[in-house]
Amino acid sequence: MISALEDTKGAANQSGEGPGARRHPIQVRLTAGAERALAVHPTPLLVELELLFSCLIRKRVRFPAAPHADAIPVPGTDPRLTLYFHPVCTKVCAIGDAEVPDLLTFPIRRVTPFIPRAVTLDYRKSGWTGDFSYPQERR
Incomplete structure (x- = not known):
């Protein structure tokens, strides 16, 4: 029996067959600071795109040292980037950025x-920041 998580990983990594499998690379937008x-970062930057399902939906771009074990x-x-998507949920309703x-x-x-279809990254004195979005595809 396949667990829901295994199915999730399989669905995300399908080549081109099956319903919903058609996927384009995430469009990366970088500011001048990024x-x-x-340009001086020695290895590809690890970027984790976290989508939190709770009583509200929250998007967060994280820059961990290693991806979460369940990140896709x-x-x-x-x-120059290594991208991961990590859908998460909470046990209780959580509102805010904490x-x-x-x-x-x-x-x-x-x-x-x-x-996500697009990610925007910036680098300032405080470090890396980012956002991701779902712009409409042109047909």
Whole structure:
């Protein structure tokens, strides 16, 4: 029997077959500060795109030293970045940007529609910041 999480990872990593499997690389937008910081960064920058499902939905871009064990690798348009998508949920309703204790990986059956289509990164004195979005595809 396949667990929901295994199914999620499989769905995210499908090549081109199956419903919802058609996926393009995440469009990467970098500010001038991010370009300068990446130019001197010795290895690809690890970027985790976290989508929190609670009583509200929260988007967060994280820059961890290592990806979460359940994070899903996703393609991007910039080889200087290593991108991961991590859908999570909480045990109780949590509102705000504060750290949420006891985050659980959210078992999405068809993860492809939830994977962001674009990420914007910036680097300032305080460090890396970012946001991700779901712009409409032109047809």
